[in-house]
Amino acid sequence: MELRDIEIFLTLAEELHFTRTAERLHVSPARVSQAVKKQERVIGAELFERTSRAVRLTAVGERLRDDLEVGYRQIQQAIATASAVGRGITGVLKVGFSSAWCGNLIVKAADQFRTRHPGCEVQIAEMPLHDRFGALRAGDIDLQLTELPVDEDDIVNGPVVYSDQRALTVPAHHPLAQRESVRLEDLAGIPLITITGPPQYWLDAHLPHRTPAGRAIPRGPATIAWQEALSLVAAGKGVCPTSIRSARYYARPDLAYIPLLDAPPIEFGLSWPASGETVAVQDFVRTLLEAADKETPA
Template sequence: MERYEIETFLTLVEELHFRRTAERLGLAQGRVSQIIKKLERQIGASLFDRTSRRVALTPIGRQLHDGLLPAHQQIQWAVDQARTVARGFAGPIRVGFSAPWSGEAVIQAADLYQGRHPDAEVHIREVQLNDPLGPMRADEIDLQLTEFPIREPDIAVGTVVFAEPRGLMVPARHPFAERPSVSVEDLARATLIPMAGERIPQYWLDAIYPRRTPSGLPIPQGPGAAFWQEAVSLVGAGKGVSPASLKAARYYSHPGVVTVPFHDAPPIEYGLLWPVSRETARVRAFAELIRQTAGAVRPDEASG
């Protein structure tokens, strides 16, 4: 039994009128009659009693109706749900990233997303670390790949997507520049240049730009940098040192800056964020693609 036959039968049961059934389905009245006669031949019995004045279900027609209707309603519900989800992917999604190497994973995911949803729009932008959550809270971004930790009641936090080794940017003439590696304890003998911004969570600053070493020694704090390139310039000018992903040396080269790896600092973790109140099918689908692309092609491999 074909779907169009089921729909014709169920509509005629509702209308009990061939002309009105034909109008609802956009068919010729004669076509409705043909479909019903074909069904009756398949069943081997009359489904409707027809007279010049009325159309009524036969007992066998009622039995067929009672058996078909729940299944048809379930199918229709599934189709409607699929359409709803499909419409959800048709709108724009706005994705942010805070570092070029995380931006590469976002761009790869965007290519896959638009390949699967040709009508979808993807808008990508860089988020400055001096206000890492501002664009999201201003409803300018739906999803973001950024440095952890983030612990905010209005922001949902996904799993870690990838982690990068931590290094220390130092002036080229600094004693640390000659070392193969440095320790977190060494920060007590340097001036730290942190990110500056009133909207940066303090726990985030403490994780990336600590104020004390693991043994409790104070770490001198130098001038804050509002933007990443400003931090690189301050280090190059000899104003201090600044922690960073080792990857930063590839993207922000400076003749007066050397990046030395830490041998005892944990890696910097990058993960996904989205507003708790605005989680959608688009956000979930795009987040999964970022996890897949970041796992299949690491940012360091993509950048050569």
């Protein structure tokens, strides 16, 4: 029995539908039917019960499926390993993230990536809030999923993975905490907690200096860490824009997250050094996007 025929048999045993099996394997239904008939002639028994309404495995078919699956998966794994070595996807791939939901997605993608490329270890690290690109430039990580914008000559902008509504983080006792939503104009006269370290264009995108009507938004204390920023907000030192997802991932009894209706969305995208676009990076990006497509919307 040829390997392709085994693949057809196992896929049909899973799908129990000739057309779906053909579509999944990119062959014609006739090819699926021919392969099954060939197998049944060799074995001397029917493997499937076929009616106009259903396809079922026979007892012989169930036994063959159980016996073949383990060996077939081992063959697939061996081929995948050889392919990974041949394509250079071995060694260590280092991936960075900023927010908790980005980290969770990377963990899921890393599990899938390791299955495809068992010769490649994936290491995951949280990126410091104050240093957006230092780890990329130093070679400490190969790619990262962090807040945009990224406007650096030596760094590639990859796909946007998340585009979230913004929220305003305020103390639980703040007057705005009683509102269902706020607008940028409501920031007039309220200090914003600021971040030390990121490029000015990044700070301007996240921490506006004026409302749409031109009223000043003062600067509050500066920090280099997100958890410290939350503590400063809770202490009444200012407020801080963030993603609406923060309400779930960084919930605290002394904080409230209020939807910021007229602010542009906050985007989280992939980036990597222009000189470091390896086969492993390209494949991990594809794997991560596949994992993101399977997520339940926030």
